[in-house]
Every structure is written in structure tokens, then in C-alpha cells.
Amino acid sequence: MKICVLVKEVPDAAVTKRIDPATGRLDRSGEKNLNPYDTHAIEAAMQLKEGGELQVDEIVAITMGPESAVRALHKAVSLGADRSVHLTDEALAGSDVAATGYALAQTLKRENPDLVLLGQQSDDGECYTIGAVVADHLQAPSLTQVIKIDVAGGALRCERQAEYGYDTVEVELPAVISVGDAINEPRYPSLKAIMGAKKKPLDTLSTADAGIDAGKVGAAGSQVECGNFKAPPAKAAGTIIEDEDTGETVEKIIAWLDERKLI
Amino acid sequence: MAGILVYALHYEGAFNKNSLGAVAEAAKLAGELGTEAHAIVVGEGIADDLAAQLGGYGAAKVFKVEAPEGLAQPVVDAMAKVMTDNGHDYALFGGGLLGFEIGAGLAARLGAGVTMEVTNVTVQDGRLVAERPILGDSAISESRYKGVGIIIGRLNAFEVPASTGASAPVETVAVELSPWSTKAKLVKRGEQRGADVDIEGADILVAGGRGLGKAEGFEQLQELADAFGGNSAVAATRAVVDAGWYPYAAQIGQTGKTVAPKLYLAAGISGAIQHKVGMQSSENIVAINKDANAPIFEFADLGIVGDLNKIVPKLIEAVKAKKGS
Numbered sequence: 001m002k003i004c005v006l007v008k009e010v011p012d013a014a015v016t017k018r019i020d021p022a023t024g025r026l027d028r029s030g031e032k033n034l035n036p037y038d039t040h041a042i043e044a045a046m047q048l049k050e051g052g053e054l055q056v057d058e059i060v061a062i063t064m065g066p067e068s069a070v071r072a073l074h075k076a077v078s079l080g081a082d083r084s085v086h087l088t089d090e091a092l093a094g095s096d097v098a099a100t101g102y103a104l105a106q107t108l109k110r111e112n113p114d115l116v117l118l119g120q121q122s123d124d125g126e127c128y129t130i131g132a133v134v135a136d137h138l139q140a141p142s143l144t145q146v147i148k149i150d151v152a153g154g155a156l157r158c159e160r161q162a163e164y165g166y167d168t169v170e171v172e173l174p175a176v177i178s179v180g181d182a183i184n185e186p187r188y189p190s191l192k193a194i195m196g197a198k199k200k201p202l203d204t205l206s207t208a209d210a211g212i213d214a215g216k217v218g219a220a221g222s223q224v225e226c227g228n229f230k231a232p233p234a235k236a237a238g239t240i241i242e243d244e245d246t247g248e249t250v251e252k253i254i255a256w257l258d259e260r261k262l263i
Numbered sequence: 264m265a266g267i268l269v270y271a272l273h274y275e276g277a278f279n280k281n282s283l284g285a286v287a288e289a290a291k292l293a294g295e296l297g298t299e300a301h302a303i304v305v306g307e308g309i310a311d312d313l314a315a316q317l318g319g320y321g322a323a324k325v326f327k328v329e330a331p332e333g334l335a336q337p338v339v340d341a342m343a344k345v346m347t348d349n350g351h352d353y354a355l356f357g358g359g360l361l362g363f364e365i366g367a368g369l370a371a372r373l374g375a376g377v378t379m380e381v382t383n384v385t386v387q388d389g390r391l392v393a394e395r396p397i398l399g400d401s402a403i404s405e406s407r408y409k410g411v412g413i414i415i416g417r418l419n420a421f422e423v424p425a426s427t428g429a430s431a432p433v434e435t436v437a438v439e440l441s442p443w444s445t446k447a448k449l450v451k452r453g454e455q456r457g458a459d460v461d462i463e464g465a466d467i468l469v470a471g472g473r474g475l476g477k478a479e480g481f482e483q484l485q486e487l488a489d490a491f492g493g494n495s496a497v498a499a500t501r502a503v504v505d506a507g508w509y510p511y512a513a514q515i516g517q518t519g520k521t522v523a524p525k526l527y528l529a530a531g532i533s534g535a536i537q538h539k540v541g542m543q544s545s546e547n548i549v550a551i552n553k554d555a556n557a558p559i560f561e562f563a564d565l566g567i568v569g570d571l572n573k574i575v576p577k578l579i580e581a582v583k584a585k586k587g588s
Contacts, residue, residue, distance in 0.1 A: 098376065133371040229405075
């Protein structure tokens with residue numbers, strides 16, 4: 001069977017994120033990295049492959065994004081993917097969640113995977129939702145925020161936390177599953193894997209290559225118009241103490257609590 | 264007829280309070296738009312009496328669909344049919360995991376626009392505009408919809424009023440499920456893991472996150488809570504509950520509990536949005552974290568940048584000494 005893992009390049013968490021006032025989009029310049037949540041999805045794919053209960057022949061990493069997004073694919077390959085696919089086209093810029101999900105689903109249809117895995121949310125736009133969009137286009141069952149996957153015959157038995165506690169759900173394949181970060185501890189890539197990542201096959205596709213209707217993507221094809229960015233209601237800044245002398249720090253905490261009659 | 268359709272999640276005979284808040288919000292917005300707010304309930308053997316109760320929160324009509332409950336895709340089928348047949352312009356969700364899944368699937372099905380984590384909805388020029396905090400809540404973005412709009416609220420975004428006691432007419436709708444909607448089956452729902460602890464009534468909560476490093480880290484937090492004495496308890500983030508370090512019943516945040524104690528002391532918690540939505544109404548927030556860039560310092564009233572393993576033991580002694588004095 002074939003597993004496709006959707007990955008995404010996001011700004012490094014340490015870099016201050018901002019909206020480009022000219023375009024109204026997230027400024028994606030600056031330091032980038034593979035979405036940390038995606039490493040859990042790749043690890044989940046690797047564990048299914050190594051677990052041996054399913055015959056996993058191939059793990060394919062797929063991303064949509066500008067030229068620089070290739071680095072996220074290299075990282076994904078260094079973590080275990082066999083090859084990667086890069087969907088990139090000017091026409092895709094400014095796509096909303098629904099348009100992005102449609103474009104990724106079209107790309108996935110070319111691969112015809114038995115399982116699509118992705119991270120529960122991307123670190124920048126917090127799109128928990130992309131998996132459900134992709135699944136509807138692929139007409140596949142779908143589940144998000146999964147923290148345990150067991151193979152149960154030809155199906156997957158998944159666990160996740162929902163509104164009222166933990167749910168156990170049996171999902172037939174092919175399926176689209178987003179995993180939560182509690183599902184595993186991603187491995188670190190070996191130096192050899194990092195060095196070899198650029199040599200693994202990488203397909204670059206345009207919207208036309210992927211059979212994407214250009215009228216349904218990009219800012220023009222998206223159904224949501226975002227704008228009028230404004231600052232949230234101001235909250236008085238809190239007091240910050242850098243702990244240098246712990247005895248003194250604790251005294252300050254006690255005084256602060258005492259002042260507010262919390263102790 | 265244009266209008267707003269609200270998904271009302273229910274479990275064991277009661278509606279989810281975030282869903283009730285969404286029904287009330289939709290009723291208010293529908294009034295401004297000059298249209299009606301409708302609700303939809305999806306499940307097995309739902310009593311008409313239960314569905315009709317949504318009228319007390321402002322639903323002018325309730326659609327009832329017999330389908331498997333607890334999973335998103337059957338609800339997508341049901342809402343897509345009801346919205347197409349009745350011409351609803353908007354769908355509104357009260358937040359929570361199922362709302363995200365249903366709303367996103369519905370956007371794909373209807374070719375609609377979707378916005379999640381919405382904290383406020385307004386009417387501008389006869390259309391709904393959704394406000395959503397972005398970039399770690401450092402900015403607010405407005406969403407407008409070219410066609411059908413799907414708005415998914417952030418947890419607790421919509422206030423839940425008291426029921427007026429009104430009863431809404433209930434219309435049963437037969438929906439044919441998509442073949443893929445029945446390929447995921449709920450084996451077990453709502454399993455509670457770990458001890459049953461009560462954190463919602465506590466005045467002082469000492470909460471721990473991944474920064475504790477290991478399950479044993481909760482022992483010192485329990486000791487700190489005990490030192491405060493009175494009505495204090497220990498709570499946890501989702502990450503550590505999923506890791507099995509602490510019981511599910513003590514989880515704060517998106518899929519856990521919402522609390523507003525007098526003092527919320529967060530140890531080793533970074534302060535991700537999913538956690539913040541469950542505790543931001545606390546009267547006083549104190550955070551201890553070794554990462555000066557942790558988002559929690561942006562909304563803590565007192566932030567301590569340092570190693571909790573050094574600070575907490577001394578804090579326990581100091582609280583004990585203060586209490587004893």
C-alpha cells in the first residue's frame with residue numbers, strides 16, 4: 001500500500017509572524033521549517049511501515065507552496081519518506097482553506113494512496129480543518145486529532161479525544177487521518193538521511209499538471225475574503241521576573257500573591 | 264429562504280453549551296439580517312421534545328436527522344442536504360472538534376467559504392462578517408464570504424442565555440448518507456481515562472504541562488496545591504493528559520474543561536491557543552516557564568522565566584511558611 005503524508009513549510013516558531021499589509025496575507029519570508037506537527041504524521045507513517053502489519057510499499061510526502069517549500073520536502077524525506085511531490089504555481093497564491101484542500105486533493109488523486117496522513121494543525125494558520133476538506137473531495141472517511149493508530153484487519157482502529165472523553169473509531173481504508181502530537185515521538189534524521197534527502201525523487205507539478213481547475217484556487221477562486229486586520233483589545237502587560245536568585249524570586253511571588261489576597 | 268443553520272451537538276440527552284451559545288448568537292444575527300435561525304440535530308432516536316428545546320435559545324425551527332452520532336461526516340451529509348433544500352446562506356458552529364470537522368467537510372461539499380476560531384460575528388451591509396484572532400492572537404482578521412459562509416466559533420465565544428422555555432417546531436428530514444460517511448464507525452465514545460477529579464469548582468488551580476518533563480512532576484504540583492490548602496486542585500494540559508501523566512477529568516482547554524479560578528498557576532505550560540481558551544477568564548494568572556518566548560507570558564499577570572524544578576520546591580516551602588505565619 002501507499003501512504004501519502006501532507007506536509008507544509010511554516011515560519012520558524014521563534015520568528016515573529018506578521019501580516020504583509022500590501023497583500024493581507026501572512027508574510028512567509030524569513031526563516032522557515034517543516035511544520036512541527038507534520039513530523040508526527042511522517043513518524044506515524046514510518047511506524048505503520050515498520051510495524052509490519054500492513055505492507056507499506058511507499059511513503060510519499062506532498063506539499064503545496066512556493067519554491068522554498070522544497071526544504072520541507074527534503075526534511076520529510078530525511079525523516080523517512082521515499083519520494084516527494086511539490087505542487088507549486090503562482091495561481092495558488094492566496095488560496096483559502098477550502099481551495100488549498102481542493103488543490104491537495106487533486107494532487108493526491110494522481111497518487112491514489114491507501115492512506116493520507118497529516119499533522120493535526122499547521123503551526124501558522126492553525127488550519128485544523130484541511131484533512132476534512134481533502135477527505136470530502138477524495139470521498140474518503142476521515143478523522144482528525146488521532147493519538148493512537150492500530151491496524152485492525154484491513155482497517156485502522158484510531159483513538160482520539162473528542163468533546164466527551166476518548167473515542168475509539170474504526171476507519172476503513174482508503175482514509176484521511178490527521179494525527180495529534182501525542183501520537184508519537186518523532187525520530188531525528190540521521191546525518192546520512194539528511195545528506196541523501198536531495199537525491200530522492202521529487203516531482204514538481206503545476207496546477208495544470210495536477211488537473212486543478214485554476215478558477216477554484218488562488219485569491220480569486222477562494223470563497224473567503226480576509227482583510228481589515230486590526231489589533232486585539234489591549235490587555236495590560238503582566239509583570240515578568242527573570243529567575244536569577246530563586247530565593248528572591250519566590251519572595252516576589254509570595255508578595256505578589258499576598259497583595260492580591262490569594263494566599 | 265435565506266437563513267442561518269446551526270449544528271447542535273448533543274450527548275446523553277443534553278445539548279453542548281457551546282452549541283446553545285451558537286443557536287442564541289445565530290438568532291440575534293438572523294434578527295439583524297431579517298431572516299431566521301434554524302438548528303439541526305443529528306443522531307440516533309433523538310426525542311422531538313429534546314430537539315424542540317432549542318426554541319428556547321432562539322431557533323425558529325429544528326431539523327432532525329436520524330444518522331450515526333459522534334462522527335462528522337454523516338452530519339456533513341445532513342447539513343448539505345438541509346442547506347441546499349432550504350437555501351441557508353450560513354452555517355454556524357459553537358466550536359469544538361466535531362464543529363471543525365463538520366464545518367470543513369461542509370465547505371468542501373458546498374463550495375463554501377469557512378472560517379474557524381471565530382470570536383465575534385457582526386452584520387455589515389446585510390452580510391455576516393466573522394472576526395478571527397490570528398498569529399497567536401496578536402491580530403484580528405475579518406472574513407467575508409462571496410457565497411455561502413461557514414463560521415466555526417472558538418470555544419466559549421458565544422454567550423449562553425437562559426432558555427426562554429419556548430418550543431420550536433421539529434421537522435424530521437430523511438438523508439441518504441454518502442458511501443464514505445459510513446466507513447468510519449464509532450466503537451467506543453466518551454471514555455473517561457484516569458481518576459475523576461473536580462477542577463471546575465476550585466478557587467486555586469495549579470496546572471502542569473509538558474514542561475514538567477515527566478509524570479512525576481505532578482507530585483510537586485499536588486504538594487503546591489496542598490500548601491495553598493482550601494479549595495485548590497491540580498489541572499493539566501491536553502498534551503500531558505494524552506501522554507497519560509494526569510487524568511482526563513483535570514484537562515483544561517479546547518477539548519477539556521473551561522475554568523475561571525481566582526488564581527491559575529501554570530507550571531511548564533507554553534500557553535497554546537487550545538489551552539488558553541479554557542483558562543483565560545481566570546482572575547489572576549501566574550506562569551512559570553523556562554522559555555521567555557512562551558505565548559503564556561503574553562497573557563500572564565505574573566510571569567516567571569526560570570526552571571520550575573528549582574522554583575516550585577522553594578515556592579512550596581514559602582507558601583507553607585506564609586500559611587503557617
